[in-house]
Amino acid sequence: MLPNSFDVSLPDWTTTFIAAAPQRFLTVEERMAFVIELGRLNVKHQTGGPFGAAVFETISGKLIAIGVNCVMRSGISSAHAEVTALSLAQKAIGQWDLASAPAKHYQLVVNAVPCAMCYGAMLWSGITSLVTGASREQVIAITAFDEGPIHPDWVGEANQRGVEVIQGILAEEACSVLRDYKKSGQPIYNSCRDVSS
């Protein structure tokens, strides 16, 4: 029998964390501070990579869903923080296209520039705004995570598809979590590349 379903779930600590969170986050800095804390706690609890993300109603700032990196816990390589947050937002709203949902404008906030996969995922999700912390170059330099071959004009390509991109919010704080992860000695889980042996 081949498997016919898979699931991804957030780590247990997120339940109490969410319960204590404000319902609304008015500024992009507040939203970014929140997802940086998600990344920090994911490292602290050793539940995955140092990445956090959340989806907000862009205008009201209402929190719709959160995500953290769940790759190692879930055993699913696509369970990055962004894919997890977008999927949970779609579940919360009952609609795979967030641009067709009532608030119409939803924003994905991530503590780093998305990898090649998550960049594609956010374009299909119906969000209309992306806010990032650490740059791609900072992620690679600090952690050695491979961010993958993103399109060289990824900002322009996103803009063309109706997604604004706001970069570098609280980048220094975002980088400090990446440094903590690297220092902790937890895995840098790029897929294995040397399969020649």
Next chain:
Amino acid sequence: MLPNSFDVSLPDWTTTFIAAAPQRFLTVEERMAFVIELGRLNVKHQTGGPFGAAVFETISGKLIAIGVNCVMRSGISSAHAEVTALSLAQKAIGQWDLASAPAKHYQLVVNAVPCAMCYGAMLWSGITSLVTGASREQVIAITAFDEGPIHPDWVGEANQRGVEVIQGILAEEACSVLRDYKKSGQPIYNSCRDVSS
């Protein structure tokens, strides 16, 4: 309460289809014919987009997992055929990095060139071989699905990460399923782009 988990499951018709499938597929053409049929049946049963994918042990041809497009049924925009097949393969094997799994060499076979998201997803999955049917240009011309901003040198970037790319296998048969989908009048579910109103 925000949602804390999401799941993706294959449509019911896949159970009997898998039960009747050979355990091994020796050639890339046999593997491609199988995933084209998955796409065709997904259209026929109206369970999603015209895309099918499967993961095989590259050398033995053993079938590990299948995927079809599950976006509309699951309400999750990332539940493309490739992400579904890769996730189910990782579940089957109990390991998020297929390159670290016993057979070491796993192959993703898809009836079309992966979109920008799925291209990134396959790089993180640990597969070492990608086989495609219809080209990106054929998908866009026939269906008007947006394949997204993939890296211009996506083949070279995959090769550098240890993934071989074999393109254009049974491309005409693959295109015929795309044409059937377009003719059927079922949705072309690019994310909504006009959110200005």
